[in-house]
Amino acid sequence: MREINVSKIKDAVAELCLKANFELRRDVLKSLKTAVAKEKNPRAKNILKAIIDNARLARTKRIAICQDTGMVIVHLEIGQNVALRGGALKGAVNAGVAEAYRKGYLRKSIVSGALFRENTKTNTPAVIYVDIVDGNNVKISVSPKGFGSENKSAIKMFKPTDSADEIKEFVIDVVKKAGPDACPPMVLGIGMGGTFERCAYLAKKALLRPVGKRSRQRHIARLETELERAINSLGIGPMGLGGKTTVLGVNVLEEPTHIAGLPVAVNVSCHATRSAEKTL
């Protein structure tokens, strides 16, 4: 049995919150650079260049990439041979978030309830997912999610006999409705299967996979490619002002589901798709 003090988790969460907000993911940056090279529309090209300049400035000057430093989603994969000591796990995670948002001069965007909306002034609570896995490590992924794009996400319960084409149509429609509001070029996380809530979680989790890295399942990889092509031919482009870069990537995660159902969730993420991870 390996013992880990939760203070180590607090410190790691704080470090990852700062890293995610100041340093754009390498895969996202790479996909932006590829897009600049491909883009013919001069305005689209300029916007993509500004986005890349912004990422450089954010990293060197330690300014948040986007003012919407998001609601923090923390995924914890805890090895079942790990014993956590020194206090409550969730308390430690939230303490880490609060510390980072204070010290990093990040925007505190969280309110106490959906209807009673008082700013908690700490950017907590975070949304925390805990997964118990094999082994004796703790893997922590932190993703701050902005709501310009989160607001455009959608879920649909399809019939089991509905076709892949109908699912594609739904996804494309989500992108069309998001239009310029979700700060395209976007990254789409798509969850398929599970239950109503599991499917939305899968969509979120799909965003953690590097952009440009295809699913290992061939039929899913094919779906990702087809969706990317179809969406990038819509002409929405960076900031919705035209161009061929509407998505930087489409990541699909598929899981088992029920004979009666086919849940599909689309989590829309902006060009500032952020996350950072660390294993203790």
Add this chain to the structure above:
Amino acid sequence: MKPVKIKTPLTKQAVAFLRAGDEVLLSGTIFTARDIAHKRLHDMIAKGHPIPLKLTDAVIYYAGPAPARPGRAIGSCGPTTSSRMDSFTPELLRLGLGGMIGKGGRSPEVRAAIKKYRRIYFIAIGGIGALLAERVISAKPVLFSDLGPEAIYKMEVVDFPIIVGIDSKGNDIYDQARRKKK
């Protein structure tokens, strides 16, 4: 095309020559306001209370900036989704608001009001808040400070880069983008 430099206050005359799609560098004073600030202003107007903000020819920036590090004017400072403010905008335009800066499209009602009052809507690039913060030379909360990032900040900006989204004749950049595609 070279960006046009303009200064606040945004009078009707100052924006009359601008057309949807024009690139603009704006200098002067702008006020941040987003969802809750708009709701509060609306409630004051509905109750007949005086608004503690001079709206005439003023510019509202739909933004909730990140706090400033010591030695800086402001933290990351990009636009938020404008359409969430759509239901409040025609009223503010009626009261003399000069223009707005945000991101994304607007409702037909907002577009009609912009045309009617001969005002303007600008878009800033979303998600480049670090870059935009470089063009802000001072910022201080002047109203609803209790709202934290949603307070109304008075900001001085220099050469703040924006694009005309809807011009004073009601032409909309997103219509143009859609037409171009077809």
